[in-house]
Amino acid sequence: MNAEVSELLLGPRPVWPIELIRGRNDRVWDAHGRMYYDFYGGHAVALTGHGNRHVRRAIRRQMRDLLFYSTASALAIRNRAAESLARRLPPGLGHVFFSNSGAEANENALKIALQLTGRSRLLAFQGSFHGRTLLALSVTDDPLLRDPFKHWGPPVEFLPFADPQAIETADFASAAAVILEPIQSMGGIRMADPAWYRRLIERAHEGGCLVVFDEIQTGLGRTGRWFFSGADGITPDILTLAKGLGSGIPVAATALRADLAAAVKPHDLGSTFGGGPTAMAAVLATLEVLESRDCVARAETLGGRLASGIRAHPEYEPLGRGLLIGLKTEGPCRPLGEALFKSGFLVGWSRDPRVLRLMPPLTLQARSVERLLEALNRIRPA
Numbered sequence: 001m002n003a004e005v006s007e008l009l010l011g012p013r014p015v016w017p018i019e020l021i022r023g024r025n026d027r028v029w030d031a032h033g034r035m036y037y038d039f040y041g042g043h044a045v046a047l048t049g050h051g052n053r054h055v056r057r058a059i060r061r062q063m064r065d066l067l068f069y070s071t072a073s074a075l076a077i078r079n080r081a082a083e084s085l086a087r088r089l090p091p092g093l094g095h096v097f098f099s100n101s102g103a104e105a106n107e108n109a110l111k112i113a114l115q116l117t118g119r120s121r122l123l124a125f126q127g128s129f130h131g132r133t134l135l136a137l138s139v140t141d142d143p144l145l146r147d148p149f150k151h152w153g154p155p156v157e158f159l160p161f162a163d164p165q166a167i168e169t170a171d172f173a174s175a176a177a178v179i180l181e182p183i184q185s186m187g188g189i190r191m192a193d194p195a196w197y198r199r200l201i202e203r204a205h206e207g208g209c210l211v212v213f214d215e216i217q218t219g220l221g222r223t224g225r226w227f228f229s230g231a232d233g234i235t236p237d238i239l240t241l242a243k244g245l246g247s248g249i250p251v252a253a254t255a256l257r258a259d260l261a262a263a264v265k266p267h268d269l270g271s272t273f274g275g276g277p278t279a280m281a282a283v284l285a286t287l288e289v290l291e292s293r294d295c296v297a298r299a300e301t302l303g304g305r306l307a308s309g310i311r312a313h314p315e316y317e318p319l320g321r322g323l324l325i326g327l328k329t330e331g332p333c334r335p336l337g338e339a340l341f342k343s344g345f346l347v348g349w350s351r352d353p354r355v356l357r358l359m360p361p362l363t364l365q366a367r368s369v370e371r372l373l374e375a376l377n378r379i380r381p382a
């Protein structure tokens with residue numbers, strides 16, 4: 001695209017000076033035929049890789065039969081997708097509402113919490129990112145994005161993440177919800193001890209405050225289990241999903257506890273495109289691929305290999321879990337990220353200037369991991 005045409009597009013500028021035209025599993029090609037190993041996944045979306053055949057076929061078949069119909073009609077494909085997702089969600093969280101983006105999934109979660117508790121205050125964490133719609137933005141701890149709009153949101157208190165003292169002293173009794181990414185991604189791949197999440201949930205429930213886990217990045221196998229929550233006694237009241245849920249077809253979900261779902265009235269939630277048949281075919285096929293390719297275990301194994309390869313360099317530290325990995329450098333991480341790009345690897349930045357993010361497809365090949373580790377051995381950023 002020439003410079004003049006690209007001026008017509010609002011919003012963030014491309015991160016890399018390339019124009020991508022093709023993708024296959026964990027690799028993408030630019031307009032000059034140059035290949036890149038994709039450890040970024042288009043914002044962590046390419047969960048089943050680029051152009052997965054099973055997903056493509058399912059979408060094509062659905063488009064031929066009925067490309068779209070809204071919730072004005074029941075659809076067998078929507079019921080099957082909901083059932084398949086509910087079967088994998090942490091116990092007790094099987095009631096889902098489908099929408100179109102992560103921000104919308106969080107917006108719905110917070111809206112329900114405000115409505116059901118009758119409270120107007122929210123709690124969130126320093127370093128958080130939850131999306132760009134007004135409620136989601138109000139719980140996003142990025143002054144650059146939030147401050148121009150802060151007068152239109154509810155009162156929000158940002159607690160220090162992973163800090164045991166902060167959750168002992170926070171006022172949960174007047175808050176509708178506390179929302180968190182169990183592993184903060186954009187904030188620099190930060191996580192806490194299991195005991196911290198358990199205590200947070202306990203304290204919130206003592207105060208009648210609902211707990212919302214934004215699993216938009218940690219869900220669907222990326223951390224080496226189907227969801228971050230659901231193990232170690234850590235189960236929220238509401239869980240949100242988006243990103244790779246449809247392998248790149250826009251789709252999101254807000255999953256609720258049964259008693260909360262029972263209190264939500266049909267007119268409280270709605271969306272023209274939410275639950276549309278093509279998106280639902282993509283969800284169903286994505287879950288099938290994650291299962292058939294054993295992606296949850298792959299995330300654990302390949303994530304472990306990446307972490308140990310990173311750890312072999314005394315100047316680097318691996319952060320995170322499974323295939324949601326932070327590569328922490330001693331100084332600024334930008335030179336390493338740029339050197340990796342020049343060597344043919346796409347990786348992500350974070351808001352921590354010392355942390356690069358790796359969020360590859362869960363269908364990542366073991367040999368791509370070795371190529372990245374070889375590149376790390378070669379590269380000596382200034």
Ligand SMILES: Cc1ncc(COP(=O)(O)O)c(C=O)c1O
Binds near residue numbers: 101104132214217242
């Ligand atoms: C943890 C998290 N929550 C919410 C969002 C917002 O999702 P979307 O951009 O689909 O609205 C993102 C997007 O990056 C995210 O990483």
